[in-house]
Amino acid sequence: MSFISINNLTFKYNRKGYVIDDLSLDIEKGEFVCILGHNGSGKSTLAKLIVGLLEPRKGHIYVNGLDINEEKDGVMNIDLVRKDMGIVFQNPDSQFVGITVKDDIAFGLENRRVSTEEMIDAVNKYSEKVGMKDFLDRNPEELSGGEKQRVAIAGILAMNTELIIFDEATSMLDPKGVREIIALIKKLKGQKTIISITHNLDEANFADRVIVLNKGKITLDGKPEDVFKQFDKLKEAGLDILNNMKLIDKINNSNIDECNKKVIEDALWELSFPK
Amino acid sequence: MGIKFSEVKYSYTYSKKKKDNCYNLEDASLQIDNNDEFICVVGHTGSGKSTLIQHLNLLLKPTFGSIEIKDDDFEYRINGKGKKNNTTLMLKGKKQKLPILKPLRSKIGLVFQFPEYQLFEETVLKDIMFGPKNFSSQKKKEKREEEAKEKAINIANKMQIKDLLDLSPFELSGGQMRRVAIAGILASNPDVLVLDEPTVGLDPIGKKELLNFLKDLNEKDHKTIILVTHDMDVVAEYAKRVIVLNKGKITYDGSKDELFKNNDLLLNNNLDYPSIVLLLKKLKEKLNIKELDEYQYNIDDAFNEIKRWSK
Numbered sequence: 364m365s366f367i368s369i370n371n372l373t374f375k376y377n378r379k380g381y382v383i384d385d386l387s388l389d390i391e392k393g394e395f396v397c398i399l400g401h402n403g404s405g406k407s408t409l410a411k412l413i414v415g416l417l418e419p420r421k422g423h424i425y426v427n428g429l430d431i432n433e434e435k436d437g438v439m440n441i442d443l444v445r446k447d448m449g450i451v452f453q454n455p456d457s458q459f460v461g462i463t464v465k466d467d468i469a470f471g472l473e474n475r476r477v478s479t480e481e482m483i484d485a486v487n488k489y490s491e492k493v494g495m496k497d498f499l500d501r502n503p504e505e506l507s508g509g510e511k512q513r514v515a516i517a518g519i520l521a522m523n524t525e526l527i528i529f530d531e532a533t534s535m536l537d538p539k540g541v542r543e544i545i546a547l548i549k550k551l552k553g554q555k556t557i558i559s560i561t562h563n564l565d566e567a568n569f570a571d572r573v574i575v576l577n578k579g580k581i582t583l584d585g586k587p588e589d590v591f592k593q594f595d596k597l598k599e600a601g602l603d604i605l606n607n608m609k610l611i612d613k614i615n616n617s618n619i620d621e622c623n624k625k626v627i628e629d630a631l632w633e634l635s636f637p638k
Numbered sequence: 639m640g641i642k643f644s645e646v647k648y649s650y651t652y653s654k655k656k657k658d659n660c661y662n663l664e665d666a667s668l669q670i671d672n673n674d675e676f677i678c679v680v681g682h683t684g685s686g687k688s689t690l691i692q693h694l695n696l697l698l699k700p701t702f703g704s705i706e707i708k709d710d711d712f713e714y715r716i717n718g719k720g721k722k723n724n725t726t727l728m729l730k731g732k733k734q735k736l737p738i739l740k741p742l743r744s745k746i747g748l749v750f751q752f753p754e755y756q757l758f759e760e761t762v763l764k765d766i767m768f769g770p771k772n773f774s775s776q777k778k779k780e781k782r783e784e785e786a787k788e789k790a791i792n793i794a795n796k797m798q799i800k801d802l803l804d805l806s807p808f809e810l811s812g813g814q815m816r817r818v819a820i821a822g823i824l825a826s827n828p829d830v831l832v833l834d835e836p837t838v839g840l841d842p843i844g845k846k847e848l849l850n851f852l853k854d855l856n857e858k859d860h861k862t863i864i865l866v867t868h869d870m871d872v873v874a875e876y877a878k879r880v881i882v883l884n885k886g887k888i889t890y891d892g893s894k895d896e897l898f899k900n901n902d903l904l905l906n907n908n909l910d911y912p913s914i915v916l917l918l919k920k921l922k923e924k925l926n927i928k929e930l931d932e933y934q935y936n937i938d939d940a941f942n943e944i945k946r947w948s949k
Contacts, residue, residue: 535838539908562841607917613937
């Protein structure tokens with residue numbers, strides 16, 4: 364069985380329509396998956412279902428082979444698999460508990476009753492990994508948005524979870540912050556299973572797999588270079604299209620002579636997907 | 639409407655006793671007087687953008703330097719004198735004893751970052767009515783309500799949120815909340831609309847809708863739009879004038895074309911190229927074509943330029 368296996372998942376918040384509509388999806392260990400969709404397409408709801416913050420109306424979610432909404436011998440499975448999952452939320456201000464950066468990174472470990480020495484080691488190691496080692500004694504409130512998100516990521520890395528979910532983790536950051544976080548996610552590619560919910564096409568561009576959600580259903584699922592060719596389906600899902608794809612589309616439908624067309628289109632394509 | 643800043647300095651922590659006061663805004667001089675300006679204010683986080691725009695409707699007053707804001711009916715003058723400042727108001731040519739700020743604030747609307755956090759009323763309609771009700775000159779309560787309601791319904795029609803009027807603002811999606819919050823400011827019919835990063839957190843379609851709405855307000859209703867943004871693609875597509883801030887100083891005030899063509903200026907201020915310009919730059923390099931003009935600010939122009947070159 365895949366690391367995450369979702370079968371016929373259905374969810375709605377109230378009597379209004381389904382937010383997740385009979386959705387099935389398998390994600391393998393080590394995969395980097397980007398989920399795209401317009402506001403209200405069900406992306407964040409799906410993330411919350413996977414980490415057990417919401418309970419499905421119908422269907423099943425298996426993580427590591429365990430149905431997260433079932434219990435066995437009086438123990439909820441979600442409690443067993445939660446140690447494998449971490450989530451970075453959109454708003455960098457809404458996920459801090461510590462008074463200093465190091466307290467914050469250590470918070471999860473404290474809850475797991477890890478010894479002080481191990482905790483110090485982990486805090487040092489992972490703050491260095493995200494480039495925040497010089498900030499350990501600072502108050503998180505004083506940090507920039509990008510720095511805050513890096514601290515949040517260090518806290519999750521310290522827990523050594525197999526899965527990290529980024530729920531629009533860059534959408535509230537300035538361009539520098541966005542670049543910092545995307546660079547960090549790139550670094551984690553291959554080491555962890557990553558699900559990133561995003562509007563950032565540059566980020567989706569280097570994922571192993573891109574999934575497009577529309578009205579609670581998966582409308583596209585594949586490698587970025589295949590998904591980004593599907594202009595009609597992307598438009599239908601209310602998504603933006605990469606600039607070079609827009610140009611290729613226009614050039615393709617124009618009266619530019621065929622020879623030039625090919626040269627320009629290939630060049631534009633290679634700018635996004637180098638051979 | 640005319641706005642003039644003369645060497646405005648602002649410090650959040652000014653003290654006469656301190657030797658080195660740290661200024662968040664320094665020697666800012668600028669003039670905004672056309673009715674159809676579309677200004678983008680750009681700069682790094684902490685460069686003083688928000689400090690600058692909060693001076694526009696006098697939420698902040700200069701520590702030093704002066705601000706003049708004139709309209710047909712009123713004329714404000716503010717001189718910063720350290721911790722204190724000297725504010726005078728002329729209403730219809732008469733000097734007022736109390737320099738009240740209501741007339742100014744009904745003409746210059748300020749939309750904060752994440753304005754949806756400020757929604758508070760029971761219904762969308764009541765929330766949009768709040769501004770006009772407070773700025774109203776009607777003395778009777780019923781009249782005030784009536785007038786505010788009319789204004790709220792008008793703006794709701796225009797912003798296509800009429801279906802939401804009876805809902806609680808807290809039932810709405812993020813994009814809808816944002817629009818309702820902006821409607822609340824527009825309902826008072828300001829001449830100048832100042833927005834602090836209005837598109838952050840919106841999806842690409844929601845972003846485009848909002849920006850096109852602002853463009854219409856600017857072009858059809860001749861409202862001055864002042865937009866704080868980090869997004870160079872927004873600057874490329876919408877700005878008529880760009881003000882760049884860096885460490886509290888205005889380092890550039892002019893056209894976008896001149897800014898984007900000045901490599902050093904972009905670099906020194908930590909600004910990016912718009913994504914289309916960057917793409918065309920790369921294409922130009924890859925295919926080794928010198929004649930292509932990469933300074934195109936939307937997809938259609940970029941396409942036409944490629945077409946022109948390929949013929």
